Amino acid sequence: MLRFLFALFILVPLLELWLLIEVGSGIGGLSTIALCLLTAALGGFLIRYQGLSTLVDAQKRMAHGEAPVDHGFHGVMIALAGVLLFTPGFITDSIGFLLLVPQLRQLLINKALPVVQIPGSPNNQGQARPHDPLVIEAEIVSEEKHHRS
16 A cells, blocks of 8 residues: 555656646647646635535535435545645646546445445435444334324
């Protein structure tokens, strides 16, 4: 794992530098710099929008008594997308923009977390949640309710 990270920190900047030089030789140095600044600005706008949207959706779910488990993972991926988009380069920008696609983030979350569907659960509206063997679902039935019927 350490070798992989070391190779990643060496190879990605070298590939970014090579690609920036290639693009710069094709469209010019100032145009390349302007393009990098444009992707950072656009990325900043999208990150702010999606971050606030994710936060508002998480608050709505908590208000309805649901645990917004996957929203935390969405938030981490949005933050990672921000780091990648503000790092100069086209490869990191491409990965950053891909992480801003909600369906792709959900796919990555589904691949990373084991999930189960809980039939009959009030929160189970086609959504999955992480499997927790310590959670037992139960229904509380009061005696008063039975005596009135």
